[in-house]
Amino acid sequence: xxxxxxxxxxxxxxxxxxxxxxxxxxxxxxxxxxxxxxxxxxxxxxxxxxxxxxxxxxxxxxxxxxxxxxxxxxxxxxxxxxxxxxxxxxxxxxxxxxxxxxxxxxxxxxxxxxxxxxxxxxxxxxxxxxxxxxxxxxxxxxxxxxxxxxxxxxxxxxxxxxxxxxxxxxxxxxxxxxxxxxxxxxxxxxxxxxxxxxxxxxxxxxxxxxxxxxxxxxxxxxxxxxxxxxxxxxxxxxxxxxxxxxxxxxxxxxxxxxxxxxxxxxxxxxxxxxxxxxxxxxxxxxxxxxxxxxxxxxxxxxxxxxxxxxxxxxxxx
Amino acid sequence: xxxxxxxxxxxxxxxxxxxxxxxxxxxxxxxxxxxxxxxxxxxxxxxxxxxxxxxxxxxxxxxxxxxxxxxxxxxxxxxxxxxxxxxxxxxxxxxxxxxxxxxxxxxxxxxxxxxxxxxxxxxxxxxxxxxxxxxxxxxxxxxxxxxxxxxxxxxxxxxxxxxxxxxxxxxxxxxxxxxxxxxxxxxxxxxxxxxxxxxxxxxxxxxxxxxxxxxxxxxxxxxxxxxxxxxxxxxxxxxxxxxxxxxxxxxxxxxxxxxxxxxxxxxxxxxxxxxxxxxxxxx
Numbered sequence: 001x002x003x004x005x006x007x008x009x010x011x012x013x014x015x016x017x018x019x020x021x022x023x024x025x026x027x028x029x030x031x032x033x034x035x036x037x038x039x040x041x042x043x044x045x046x047x048x049x050x051x052x053x054x055x056x057x058x059x060x061x062x063x064x065x066x067x068x069x070x071x072x073x074x075x076x077x078x079x080x081x082x083x084x085x086x087x088x089x090x091x092x093x094x095x096x097x098x099x100x101x102x103x104x105x106x107x108x109x110x111x112x113x114x115x116x117x118x119x120x121x122x123x124x125x126x127x128x129x130x131x132x133x134x135x136x137x138x139x140x141x142x143x144x145x146x147x148x149x150x151x152x153x154x155x156x157x158x159x160x161x162x163x164x165x166x167x168x169x170x171x172x173x174x175x176x177x178x179x180x181x182x183x184x185x186x187x188x189x190x191x192x193x194x195x196x197x198x199x200x201x202x203x204x205x206x207x208x209x210x211x212x213x214x215x216x217x218x219x220x221x222x223x224x225x226x227x228x229x230x231x232x233x234x235x236x237x238x239x240x241x242x243x244x245x246x247x248x249x250x251x252x253x254x255x256x257x258x259x260x261x262x263x264x265x266x267x268x269x270x271x272x273x274x275x276x277x278x279x280x281x282x283x284x285x286x287x288x289x290x291x292x293x294x295x296x297x298x299x300x301x302x303x304x305x306x307x308x309x310x311x312x313x314x315x316x317x
Numbered sequence: 318x319x320x321x322x323x324x325x326x327x328x329x330x331x332x333x334x335x336x337x338x339x340x341x342x343x344x345x346x347x348x349x350x351x352x353x354x355x356x357x358x359x360x361x362x363x364x365x366x367x368x369x370x371x372x373x374x375x376x377x378x379x380x381x382x383x384x385x386x387x388x389x390x391x392x393x394x395x396x397x398x399x400x401x402x403x404x405x406x407x408x409x410x411x412x413x414x415x416x417x418x419x420x421x422x423x424x425x426x427x428x429x430x431x432x433x434x435x436x437x438x439x440x441x442x443x444x445x446x447x448x449x450x451x452x453x454x455x456x457x458x459x460x461x462x463x464x465x466x467x468x469x470x471x472x473x474x475x476x477x478x479x480x481x482x483x484x485x486x487x488x489x490x491x492x493x494x495x496x497x498x499x500x501x502x503x504x505x506x507x508x509x510x511x512x513x514x515x516x517x518x519x520x521x522x523x524x525x526x527x528x529x530x531x532x533x534x535x536x537x538x539x540x541x542x543x544x545x546x547x548x549x550x551x552x553x554x555x556x557x558x559x560x561x562x563x564x565x566x567x568x569x570x571x572x573x574x575x576x577x578x579x580x581x582x583x584x585x586x587x588x589x590x591x592x593x594x595x596x597x598x599x600x
Binding site for chain 2: 034038044136291
C-alpha cells in the first residue's frame, strides 16, 4: 500500500450487482442522465484529444505543410531518424534539463523552507502566505518582462552589484551560453514557490504530532526528527510536486519565446524542445517533423516520470 | 473586581529563536514583493530615469505612460478580446465541468468508474503532443483567427471535474436521495440542490479557469494572428518591441494594467485562489 503513496484518490468502486444483460440495460436507462452529463467532455475530448493524438502519430510519417497540403510526402520513419540525430533537438533537451534541475531544487527547497518557517510561527502566518502567493497570478509574459528588466545589464540588480564591486561590469546574460537557463529558473521559482509552500504546509499540518513527541522522548534531536519523520511523511507531497513540475517544466515555451528568437539565441542557449518544435512547425512549416519532435519529447517526459516512480518506490521499501 | 489580569505567559519574551523565523519570513516577503514595487514605480517614473537610474525613486510622478499607451495601442480592444475569451471559457467550463463532476460523483451509471479512470489517465498526457495536430485540425476547420479555436477545446476540463468531484464526495448521498424520492429529476437536483451546494468549489474552479485564460499566451499566439483579435498578453509582447527606450514607462503602465486587476482580485478571494492549487487530496 505504501508504495503508491502519491496517488490521488481514485473513485471508490460502487458496490454493484453482477451485470446481467437485461439488468445492465435497465440500469443504463435508469441512470441515463449520467451519460448525458458526461457527454460534453467525451465529445470534446474525442475531437480535440483523441483525434489529434491519432493524427499526431500519422503526421510523423509525412513531410506535411498545412499551407501547401498537396505537397504531402510519405517519408516513413525518416522524421524519427532525423529527430534522433538532430543536434538542435538534443541541445534543447539538455537546456531544459539543465533549467529544470535548478528550478526544481529551488522551488522545492524554498517551498519546504518557507513551509517549515510558517509552521513554526504562531501569528501572522496568513499574511505571509498571502504575500508569497501573489506571483502565482502573474502571466508568463509579465513575469519575463519583470524578470528581464530586473536582471538586465542596466537594471536595478546589476546596478547595485557593480556599485558594490561584486561585478566588474554589467553582464548581457541573454547572449552568454551558460547563464540564461539558471536565470530563467530563478525567475520561475520566484513565481511558483508559493504553490510548493502551500502544498507542503498542508502536508506538514497533516503529520501526527505524536510521532514527534514519542521520538523526542527517545532523545532524537531536531535534525533527526526532520530526517526520519518530516521528510518521509511529506513524501506524497514532494513526489506530487516533483512529477507535476517536471511534466510542466519540460514543456517550457513562453519564458524563452518572450526573450529570445525562435531558435533560442545565437548559440541556441535558450532553445527548449517546445520552442524548437514551434520553429519547425511555423518557421520551416514542417508539421510532420514538428509532430515527431512532440512525440520524442513526450517519450522523454514519460521516461523521466517512470524513473521518478521507481525512485520513490525504492525509497519507500 | 471582575477584571482578570492576563497571565504572565501571554506576554511573549523576546528571544532570538522566536524572532529569527519572522526575520527570515519578512526578508522573503520583501524579495517576493520587490518586482511588484518596481512595476508600480516604473509605471509612474519618467522613461529616462528608468533607464539611467534604475534604483532611484522617481524625481517626479508622471502618468504619461498610462495616457500614451492608450494613444499608441488599442488597449480597450485588447481588454475586450481577453474578457470575451476569459468570460465565455469560465462560464462554459464551470457549468460543463460541474455537470460532469455530478455525474461521476453521484450517478452510478454503468461504465462510470472506467470513464473516470480514463479521465485521470488523460491528465498524465503532456500537452505538447496535441500542439501540432490540433493546429492542423483548427486550420482545416477554418478556426484560425476565430475565438472558437480557444473557447471550444477549453469548454470543459478534467482537472476541474476532478476538483469538483472531490468536493461533491463530501455531500452525503442521502440529501440527494431525499429529493429524488420527492420526484425530482437529475437535472432538477443538479440545478436546485447541487449547484447551490457547490458554490465554494465552483468559485475556486471559476477563478482558476479565468486566470488561466487571462494569462494564456501560447493559445492566442498560435490561433489569433489577426491584430484585431489579439489579447492583452499577445498585445503586450508585440508592443514591447516597438517602444523606444525613452518611452519605456508605457510598457510598465501596460503591465500594471494587465496585472493589477488580478492581484486585487486575488487579495479579495485569496482563499479560493490558494484552494485551487492546494486542494489536491493525498492518500
